[in-house]
Amino acid sequence: MLGRMYEGQDCSIARALEVVGDRWTLLLLRDLFFGLKRFDEFQQSLGIAPNVLTDRLKRLDQEGLLKRVRYQDSPERYEYLPTRKALDLQPVIFHLAKWGDRYCPDPLGPPRISYHANCGGKVNEKLHCGRCKKLVWFDNIYTEANPTHQKAK
Numbered sequence: 001m002l003g004r005m006y007e008g009q010d011c012s013i014a015r016a017l018e019v020v021g022d023r024w025t026l027l028l029l030r031d032l033f034f035g036l037k038r039f040d041e042f043q044q045s046l047g048i049a050p051n052v053l054t055d056r057l058k059r060l061d062q063e064g065l066l067k068r069v070r071y072q073d074s075p076e077r078y079e080y081l082p083t084r085k086a087l088d089l090q091p092v093i094f095h096l097a098k099w100g101d102r103y104c105p106d107p108l109g110p111p112r113i114s115y116h117a118n119c120g121g122k123v124n125e126k127l128h129c130g131r132c133k134k135l136v137w138f139d140n141i142y143t144e145a146n147p148t149h150q151k152a153k
């Protein structure tokens with residue numbers, strides 16, 4: 001459990017950071033939005049120690065950001081799905097990624113590209129679709145690995 005670190009702050013951002021300010025937590029939310037569901041998938045994606053992953057999943061569960069769904073009885077295994085409360089953080093993760101693309105760029109370009117689910121057009125940081133020219137919202141956006149990054153591996 002993370003300690004309360006901003007008790008002196010009368011600030012909505014500080015209160016939100018008490019819940020999601022840990023870097024593993026933000027990367028875990030990213031993976032949930034990519035569709036990862038299982039402990040092993042998170043561990044492989046993040047390269048995180050099992051005890052730290054267990055702690056962050058428990059914390060997200062306690063905060064109502066994910067729901068645990070049992071998919072196997074013996075041994076007990078769970079899948080983790082984002083709740084509405086977690087999905088409401090999609091704009092934060094999206095814009096953090098776009099900020100990183102701009103100010104902490106990778107020489108190979110953005111690692112992931114965002115697309116409009118309806119037409120397959122690329123979605124820019126202002127949420128405009130390059131193909132149909134519509135304003136797109138997060139429930140209609142998916143991302144895929146940038147092919148330039150796949151070639152490099």
Ligand SMILES: [Zn+2]
Nearest residue numbers: 116119129132
């Ligand atoms: Zn479109």
